[in-house]
Amino acid sequence: MRDATPGTIHLKDYQPPGYLVNRTELHFLLGEEDTIVTSKLHLLRNTEGSSSGELELDGQDLELVEIRLDGEILEADRYELREASLLLRDLPEQCLLSCVTRIQPQLNTSLEGLYRSQTMFCTQCEAEGFRKITYYLDRPDVMSVFTVTIDADASRYPVLLSNGNLEETTLLPSGDTRVVWHDPFPKPSYLFALVAGQLEHVEDSFVTCSGRDVTLRIYVEEKDIDKCGHAMDSLQRSMRWDEERFGREYDLDIFNVVAVDDFNMGAMENKSLNIFNTSCVLCDPDTTTDVGYQRVEAIVAHEYFHNWSGNRVTCRDWFQLSLKEGFTVFRDAEFSSDMGSRTVKRVEDVTLLRSAQFAEDAGPMAHPVRPESYIEINNFYTLTVYEKGAEVVRMIHTLLGPDAFRAGSDLYFERHDGQAVTCEDFVLAMEEASGKDLSQFRNWYSQAGTPRLAVSESWDEDAGAYTLSVAQSCPPTPGQAEKKPFVIPLGIGLLGDAGNLRLQLEGEEPDPELEDNTHTVLMVDQQQQDFVFTGLPEKPVPSLLRGFSAPVRLDFDYSREDLCRLMSGDDDGFVRWDSAQTLAVGVIAEVQQQLASGGEPVVDPLFLQASIQLLQDPSLDPAMLAEMLTLPSENYLAELAGEGAADVDAIHSARRAVQAAVGGHCAQALEQRYRELRVEEAYAASGAQIAARSLRATCLTYLAAAGERGLELAQEQFSAADNITERLSALRVLSHFGKRADWEQPMEQFYKDWGHETLAVNQWLALQATMPDDAAVARVRHLMEHPDFDIRNPNKVRSLVGTFAGQNPVNFHRADGTGYRLLRQIVAELNAINPQIASRLLAPLTKWRYYSGRADLMRAELEQLAALDGLSPDVFEVVSKSLK
Ligand code: 0A1
Numbered sequence: 001m002r003d004a005t006p007g008t009i010h011l012k013d014y015q016p017p018g019y020l021v022n023r024t025e026l027h028f029l030l031g032e033e034d035t036i037v038t039s040k041l042h043l044l045r046n047t048e049g050s051s052s053g054e055l056e057l058d059g060q061d062l063e064l065v066e067i068r069l070d071g072e073i074l075e076a077d078r079y080e081l082r083e084a085s086l087l088l089r090d091l092p093e094q095c096l097l098s099c100v101t102r103i104q105p106q107l108n109t110s111l112e113g114l115y116r117s118q119t120m121f122c123t124q125c126e127a128e129g130f131r132k133i134t135y136y137l138d139r140p141d142v143m144s145v146f147t148v149t150i151d152a153d154a155s156r157y158p159v160l161l162s163n164g165n166l167e168e169t170t171l172l173p174s175g176d177t178r179v180v181w182h183d184p185f186p187k188p189s190y191l192f193a194l195v196a197g198q199l200e201h202v203e204d205s206f207v208t209c210s211g212r213d214v215t216l217r218i219y220v221e222e223k224d225i226d227k228c229g230h231a232m233d234s235l236q237r238s239m240r241w242d243e244e245r246f247g248r249e250y251d252l253d254i255f256n257v258v259a260v261d262d263f264n265m266g267a268m269e270n271k272s273l274n275i276f277n278t279s280c281v282l283c284d285p286d287t288t289t290d291v292g293y294q295r296v297e298a299i300v301a302h303e304y305f306h307n308w309s310g311n312r313v314t315c316r317d318w319f320q321l322s323l324k325e326g327f328t329v330f331r332d333a334e335f336s337s338d339m340g341s342r343t344v345k346r347v348e349d350v351t352l353l354r355s356a357q358f359a360e361d362a363g364p365m366a367h368p369v370r371p372e373s374y375i376e377i378n379n380f381y382t383l384t385v386y387e388k389g390a391e392v393v394r395m396i397h398t399l400l401g402p403d404a405f406r407a408g409s410d411l412y413f414e415r416h417d418g419q420a421v422t423c424e425d426f427v428l429a430m431e432e433a434s435g436k437d438l439s440q441f442r443n444w445y446s447q448a449g450t451p452r453l454a455v456s457e458s459w460d461e462d463a464g465a466y467t468l469s470v471a472q473s474c475p476p477t478p479g480q481a482e483k484k485p486f487v488i489p490l491g492i493g494l495l496g497d498a499g500n501l502r503l504q505l506e507g508e509e510p511d512p513e514l515e516d517n518t519h520t521v522l523m524v525d526q527q528q529q530d531f532v533f534t535g536l537p538e539k540p541v542p543s544l545l546r547g548f549s550a551p552v553r554l555d556f557d558y559s560r561e562d563l564c565r566l567m568s569g570d571d572d573g574f575v576r577w578d579s580a581q582t583l584a585v586g587v588i589a590e591v592q593q594q595l596a597s598g599g600e601p602v603v604d605p606l607f608l609q610a611s612i613q614l615l616q617d618p619s620l621d622p623a624m625l626a627e628m629l630t631l632p633s634e635n636y637l638a639e640l641a642g643e644g645a646a647d648v649d650a651i652h653s654a655r656r657a658v659q660a661a662v663g664g665h666c667a668q669a670l671e672q673r674y675r676e677l678r679v680e681e682a683y684a685a686s687g688a689q690i691a692a693r694s695l696r697a698t699c700l701t702y703l704a705a706a707g708e709r710g711l712e713l714a715q716e717q718f719s720a721a722d723n724i725t726e727r728l729s730a731l732r733v734l735s736h737f738g739k740r741a742d743w744e745q746p747m748e749q750f751y752k753d754w755g756h757e758t759l760a761v762n763q764w765l766a767l768q769a770t771m772p773d774d775a776a777v778a779r780v781r782h783l784m785e786h787p788d789f790d791i792r793n794p795n796k797v798r799s800l801v802g803t804f805a806g807q808n809p810v811n812f813h814r815a816d817g818t819g820y821r822l823l824r825q826i827v828a829e830l831n832a833i834n835p836q837i838a839s840r841l842l843a844p845l846t847k848w849r850y851y852s853g854r855a856d857l858m859r860a861e862l863e864q865l866a867a868l869d870g871l872s873p874d875v876f877e878v879v880s881k882s883l884k
Pocket residue numbers: 124126127264265266267268269302303325378381
């Protein structure tokens with residue numbers, strides 16, 4: 001924590017390091033009270049840096065015990081201890097610097113650096129946690145070869161792990177065990193890891209494409225040893241996929257994964273020693289939902305893929321974070337698409353992007369994919385850097401085509417292996433391999449905000465010519481009033497009476513080679529452009545932004561009939577889903593108006609009819625059907641309403657009314673599908689079973705919205721379920737649509753049955769946090785007193801408070817302000833315990849500009865936080881930027 005106002009760090013101020021650390025030797029003496037860390041840094045002056053003998057090492061919350069230069073104790077006048085650094089003067093060009101520091105991991109509640117989780121020691125060093133372990137050049141462009149020695153009490157810590165290969169294990173005269181790990185690959189400090197504890201492991205192996213045998217291990221607490229199978233399978237699939245799709249082979253003989261309960265994020269890609277939040281690795285039908293299984297597969301893959309996109313080639317500085325994260329998210333999304341349904345995966349990703357990333361882009365913390373400044377880097381592990389960053393890579397893939405993209409990726413890895421590089425280096429490799437000019441495309445890296453495409457049409461019957469006029473714009477974001485035009489790949493098709501029409505753009509030669517020319521990608525790169533299609537037999541309905549070809553908001557004035565045609569007849573699965581969403585948005589808005597003027601809601605019969613048709617369409621995969629039937633979320637509807645116009649209560653009531661109308665109108669079809677899709681076999685996280693359960697949950701929701709029948713079926717489902725997915729979907733329906741008498745007993749039963757499983761309890765907390773009834777705030781407060789709640793455990797805080805603030809709009813935004821107050825109080829408390837979590841939790845309060853009639857209440861809470869003593873830089877940055 002800093003007392004003075006924290007400073008801003010700018011990309012433009014980047015300077016190469018003054019020294020390099022060729023080798024790093026670390027020695028840990030792990031103790032219950034004190035841990036002693038001895039470092040030996042083999043320093044070499046950097047010819048590319050400023051050539052002085054001054055060196056400032058980062059260090060935070062450390063007690064310096066001793067410091068030596070080339071073996072000699074360093075006198076106090078040769079160095080200066082600053083608040084968060086150690087300044088050394090007059091260093092020779094090459095030297096050995098040794099430091100002894102004392103730390104107390106058991107008191108480290110920030111979960112950065114070395115800390116305790118339950119009975120084990122573990123580390124989290126990204127982004128700047130290593131400086132809480134020892135004095136170091138804690139920046140990603142300093143890459144070093146690490147050798148790590150750990151001494152610890154063998155009875156308490158039989159498992160002692162670090163990066164690379166285990167070189168020796170010895171029993172010391174003291175009775176402690178000593179292990180030595182050596183990682184041959186140079187790496188930045190953020191990829192260092194250490195684990196010590198009483199852990200069991202499962203082991204398997206993988207033979208790489210060149211025939212090397214790799215040992216794979218997953219370390220967990222003994223009680224969880226049966227929950228590792230899915231993660232292990234996922235790891236093996238990821239390793240094979242990365243070889244086949246990206247030509248990336250694993251490079252060491254061992255790959256370890258460790259599960260820890262207390263973790264700020266999902267998982268971490270430390271070289272050969274990935275550390276995972278238990279929630280992202282353990283799987284069991286009674287504790288992990290279907291979505292959870294899919295998430296584990298995706299996160300295991302994501303961390304594994306970082307071995308190349310992140311570790312072998314890393315970031316020069318933290319402004320380049322999307323270089324590794326955007327690319328790796330793109331890679332894991334491709335992997336998930338290949339493992340399951342590509343369209344469903346795309347729909348899920350777009351749903352997240354549009355409901356949450358677009359909001360970030362429109363809020364006070366908006367930043368480009370490559371930010372230009374930050375106060376606290378931990379605040380920039382955002383949906384923009386990760387998800388929009390992945391969209392930017394996806395657009396490059398679209399612009400280049402799969403072969404040139406792969407050539408660009410190969411060139412990037414080959415050219416930069418072992419280096420710390422920039423987003424620009426990535427783009428350059430893509431340009432060189434493809435021969436394409438991406439100059440203007442680079443605006444996606446430097447400009448924040450979600451571009452808008454306003455599309456209109458005109459039809460010349462006589463000429464058979466159809467014109468699409470496209471105008472792009474991008475709203476101002478903090479520090480960026482004006483935007484230059486983006487390059488926007490716009491996937492399109494034209495739908496005629498009998499299906500998608502052949503496309504012929506005016507001025508372009510017809511391509512006789514092309515069999516299927518019903519799809520094309522238009523390059524929108526100016527503020528205003530016309531695209532003319534000729535030779536058309538009829539006026540088409542345009543199918544726009546196919547596959548969500550760019551992260552933009554698109555407006556086109558569709559009639560409801562046209563949306564229905566696209567929904568049922570377009571070739572593009574994404575457009576079919578998106579048309580259903582657009583239709584639903586319009587219908588909900590209409591009902592919202594009817595309710596506001598005191599009338600009875602009348603849901604457009606066209607919409608009801610379309611819903612029946614969808615339910616009876618045998619060509620639709622059930623997972624896709626579930627997506628198409630799911631109404632846009634309340635958060636997305638609020639986001640669409642725009643600044644000052646989101647009325648959460650009206651949105652909630654209107655959405656409910658539409659749900660009830662569909663449920664009533666389609667009752668028979670819904671119940672029929674619900675029954676047909678019942679899974680008779682034992683639980684498996686297979687695509688078919690997951691799809692069936694997902695559609696059943698959707699049907700059940702509609703039935704319960706319409707009346708008692710849904711509640712009866714939900715009670716039955718809850719009692720009969722052999723897995724948490726169906727238990728929770730039943731309980732969700734009961735607690736959202738039923739009376740207290742409907743949900744109280746099953747809610748208690750769930751805890752009785754699964755209260756011993758932390759991950760199940762977390763979901764039980766989360767479910768209660770979403771309940772829309774009037775008692776919600778009191779319930780959340782009450783649960784914060786529950787013996788299973790622990791403010792120091794991020795999973796608990798996220799499950800209960802994060803879910804409440806993020807997914808219970810009517811109660812978080814209560815007009816009496818009690819929802820806001822609850823959030824502010826816990827953020828204030830967490831500020832001192834775990835600033836990273838405090839600041840992440842705060843995000844929903846920053847959107848005060850959106851909520852009609854609530855802005856003053858929300859601002860008042862932010863102002864109270866701003867006035868707190870000892871504000872962490874994390875919370876300071878979010879609060880101060882959102883009050884501007
Ligand atoms: N690099 C990890 C995520 C991660 C980021 C930051 C952390 O602490 C601040 C921890 C983990 C990933 O992308 O999976």
